[in-house]
Amino acid sequence: MQVTKIPFAQTGSFANLFLDYVAERDSLRDFYSWSPKPAGFAAALKHRSFPDSHRQQLVAVLKEQYEGLEQSPLLQENIDLLGKKNTFTVTTGHQLNIFTGPLFFLYKIITTINICRELSRQHPDYHFVPVYWMGSEDHDLEEINHIFIDGQKYEWHTGQTGAVGRMQPAGLAELAAELPGRTAVFTEAYSKMPTLAAATRYYVNALLGDTGLVVLDPDHRQLKRQFWPVVQQELTGQVAYKEVEKQNKQLHDAGYKPHLNPREINLFYLDEGLRERIDKQGEFYVVNNTSLRFSEQEILALARQEPEKFSPNVILRPVYQETILPNLGYVGGPSELSYWLQFKKVFAALQVDFPVLMPRNFCLYLNKNAQRKIACLGLTVEDLFLPLLQLQKKYVKEHSAIDLNEARQAIEQAYAGVRNQAADIDITLVPHVEGRLKKHLADLDKIETKMIRAVKRQQQQAMQRLAWLKEYAFPGGIPQERYLNYLAIPEADFLDQVQQHTDPFDLRMHVLHSR
Numbered sequence: 001m002q003v004t005k006i007p008f009a010q011t012g013s014f015a016n017l018f019l020d021y022v023a024e025r026d027s028l029r030d031f032y033s034w035s036p037k038p039a040g041f042a043a044a045l046k047h048r049s050f051p052d053s054h055r056q057q058l059v060a061v062l063k064e065q066y067e068g069l070e071q072s073p074l075l076q077e078n079i080d081l082l083g084k085k086n087t088f089t090v091t092t093g094h095q096l097n098i099f100t101g102p103l104f105f106l107y108k109i110i111t112t113i114n115i116c117r118e119l120s121r122q123h124p125d126y127h128f129v130p131v132y133w134m135g136s137e138d139h140d141l142e143e144i145n146h147i148f149i150d151g152q153k154y155e156w157h158t159g160q161t162g163a164v165g166r167m168q169p170a171g172l173a174e175l176a177a178e179l180p181g182r183t184a185v186f187t188e189a190y191s192k193m194p195t196l197a198a199a200t201r202y203y204v205n206a207l208l209g210d211t212g213l214v215v216l217d218p219d220h221r222q223l224k225r226q227f228w229p230v231v232q233q234e235l236t237g238q239v240a241y242k243e244v245e246k247q248n249k250q251l252h253d254a255g256y257k258p259h260l261n262p263r264e265i266n267l268f269y270l271d272e273g274l275r276e277r278i279d280k281q282g283e284f285y286v287v288n289n290t291s292l293r294f295s296e297q298e299i300l301a302l303a304r305q306e307p308e309k310f311s312p313n314v315i316l317r318p319v320y321q322e323t324i325l326p327n328l329g330y331v332g333g334p335s336e337l338s339y340w341l342q343f344k345k346v347f348a349a350l351q352v353d354f355p356v357l358m359p360r361n362f363c364l365y366l367n368k369n370a371q372r373k374i375a376c377l378g379l380t381v382e383d384l385f386l387p388l389l390q391l392q393k394k395y396v397k398e399h400s401a402i403d404l405n406e407a408r409q410a411i412e413q414a415y416a417g418v419r420n421q422a423a424d425i426d427i428t429l430v431p432h433v434e435g436r437l438k439k440h441l442a443d444l445d446k447i448e449t450k451m452i453r454a455v456k457r458q459q460q461q462a463m464q465r466l467a468w469l470k471e472y473a474f475p476g477g478i479p480q481e482r483y484l485n486y487l488a489i490p491e492a493d494f495l496d497q498v499q500q501h502t503d504p505f506d507l508r509m510h511v512l513h514s515r
Helices: 016-022 026-031 038-047 052-065 073-081 104-122 172-176 184-192 196-211 221-226 228-237 239-253 296-305 317-324 334-340 344-350 368-377 381-385 388-398 405-425 427-458 460-473 494-501
Strands: 002-007 087-094 127-134 146-149 152-155 214-216 267-271 274-281 284-287 293-295 310-312 327-332 356-359 362-366 508-513
Touching: 002 381, 016 026, 016 334, 016 356, 026 239, 038 104, 038 327, 038 356, 052 073, 052 214, 052 221, 052 317, 073 127, 073 196, 073 214, 087 104, 087 317, 104 127, 104 196, 104 327, 104 362, 104 494, 127 196, 172 184, 184 196, 196 214, 196 494, 221 228, 221 317, 228 239, 228 267, 228 296, 228 317, 239 344, 293 296, 310 317, 317 327, 317 344, 327 334, 334 356, 362 368, 362 381, 368 381, 368 460, 381 388, 381 460, 381 508, 388 427, 388 460, 405 427, 494 508
Parallel strands: 087 127, 087 327, 127 214, 327 356, 362 508
Antiparallel strands: 002 508, 146 152, 267 274, 267 310, 274 284, 284 293
16 A cells, blocks of 8 residues: 655645644644644653552453453453553544444544554553543434445434443344445444444454454443542532633634533433433523433432443543543544643643643545546646646646636736836826726636636546546545445455554645555
8 A cells, every 4th residue: 555645734624723733833832731743742651640549440341341352462461551550541532433434433543553553662661552432422323323335325223312332233233234345243243242332342343453452431330430529520610611611712812713612511411211411400400301300419429329320521521531541642633632622721620631632644545446547637646635626627727728827927018018107197097907907817717717618528528537536535525534434445454554554643644545
């Protein structure tokens, strides 16, 4: 597999907030702790501490969650190493997409694995364990219940509600039978495992377990017990709301628009078939869309006795993660890292260490057909990131005799002489002359556009190929990695190839050329 790398700014695919973070602009320096570079991890390593009791609890929970599941020797070693004080994690989190969902889910995990490998090489006295944090408590089923393969949508229909990780995967093994590609591991996962969380661990372990990747389900009573102090502060002091509001104002003042607005209470009530927001109404705490209602004393007692019933929202989930993991860095996409930049004050107020915020690898996969079309059209991979009309215009200009630059220069020179004569006679005539110049240049642009359209009609096949390539790279206008599913990739060793040919610290777009 060959790789072409393109600076993020040249792709037109990223917001300024993300680009400024990657470039480490001074305007964002107050919103994170460590640089997204090896040096940033080295600095974080010197400051990160983690209670031994939490380590032992984490190891016990992981061994329980992996019980009965085949584990590689490296995975077993990594789980045991988490009990030692010189072991730290690098984590990525994601929803429980069926059949892996879009490719960027796998790119996130592979970035995390590769970071740990590089850190292990640089810091031989420490151990680094990659962790996939399953979004098992999320309840947005519509975001994860479908995939796209070769332009066709495959959807899982279920009437279940509540946290998706607790749902039974009924019907998914049958859906696997309709899919192309290497589906055996998914059929096994969805037919053998009792919940969607367990099935996701099964197939992720089958695909990437040999790398030592640890899959963690945070929906666990013992892990939630460690989160109790944060839950208590959130219920009684609305810490997250106050601190995120402060940081949002700072972001606004720095010229950025925050992605998230905090709620007064950033917790959900979690039960079988139920995940609903907790609100405070007067002196009582109520669970939305239910009849559940608690006094402060009652809800604090419940949180202490049944901590598994309290689920953090998108603002407190990162705090929960850093509370139960000896974590150094979080690997995420542009939106994720953008909202993490809103949280530093929350971490400080709750006295929780803030991790390195590491962008994941961004990839565009080019199959043989796409590569042939690119070569036939004489394009570069950078051209694929141009808007379609701009790409077509560029192609026509490069493959036709259309060149009106001399005409433009002649008109501008002629009008320069007219402008000078008009100015000598009456300076008020100059705006009129300049206006006529703009009109003539605009007329020339219209003529050029019509000429390009005529050439496009003559080069219809090339235009169709350009349109096909744009749809291939940006199906429906979105990046391929957010649409295309793993099962659409023909190479059996695709994940190994991505691991070998992507660099987690090379913050550029990776264009992957299939062999």
